[in-house]
Amino acid sequence: MSKRTDLLLSIADDELILGWRNSEWTGIAPFLEEDVAFSSIAQNEIGHARALYELAAAELGTTADELAFDRKPEEYRCAPLVELRRLEWARTIARHWLYETADEIRLAELKASDDPEIAGIAAKMDREETYHRMHAEMWVDRLLSTGDGRSRLNEAVDELWPYALGVLDDELRPELRRRAEERLGRELPEIEAVPRGAHEVELAELWEEMTMVRRSAPKGAQW
């Protein structure tokens, strides 16, 4: 597999799995606006995953659906940050903000790529991600504005920090640290990143659910 395909699959898997996790708030978010927001963000992320899988599929001679649903859990290349199941609001916001901050750094690199397909898709994704970032930042503002919110956010960020580092390649991590520390107004622990490919147990559970329909009707279903 080429380096290009490997990169496309890593990002596509991040977006698909995070999209799935975000969609778990559909119907049960703390209030209606957030129910709508996380559902819409999920739809965006899964749309990005589809476009990236299609690019990878063209190179591999397969289809986006096969890449999304027919691989084994251990073959996914997503960062463990997106696999965690944390149906708790402070952790949801902390993950959302850490992921979007990391993703902005990654997208800036990709937009400058010599590969016109990758640069084009990254620029298009970035337009949509702008809204995700504004949403995440709005929540960080809100949580930082009270003592209780601040301590909950900080606790959640500390828990997720090694996972957040794992979203990016080594050379981009210092920039994530700089942005996160500046925003939170404190230092974050020097800690080893949880690397891509080291899957959490939650991924297998998610995969069971996500691929269930596809596995039950491998030849496709008529609705």
Add this chain to the structure above:
Amino acid sequence: MSAVSEQQVWDALSEIPDPEIPVISLVDLGVIKDVAVENGTVCIDFTPTFMGCPALETMQREMHAKVQGLGAKAEIRVVLDDSWSTDRISPEGREKLRLAGFAPPAPRTAGKLELVQLQGSAYRCPYCGSTDTRLDNLFGPTQCRSIRYCNACRQPFEQFKTI
């Protein structure tokens, strides 16, 4: 049979309503980037709005059907780059959106879009025309819309996101 002309294709495509907001056509929406007729095949460059928009497949199906109606075969190339923007929605399209109760998108800004701009009150209510409006939710019932509230006529409304 005489070959189909590019103008005929544009005219036919302008009859396809947007699947989610049927008051405007695909041509008004600016998602048809280019039409070329080459050796009897109609080549359409199509730029999706939002990448995860569930209407994209319907749009492509409708385009194939329209071109088939002209007695030709369509080849649709999906262009995934930054070339579609809400700035591509035609002036007629924007007016149709407003009349249907959707506030048309603000123009793309030169710099980075900031939350503070959206929280400001430069956005006009499509019902009463007041700019005394506030952002209720960055996200709405479809990917392309935010929810705002008009303090003047006390009506929530859907605002097209700027992309």
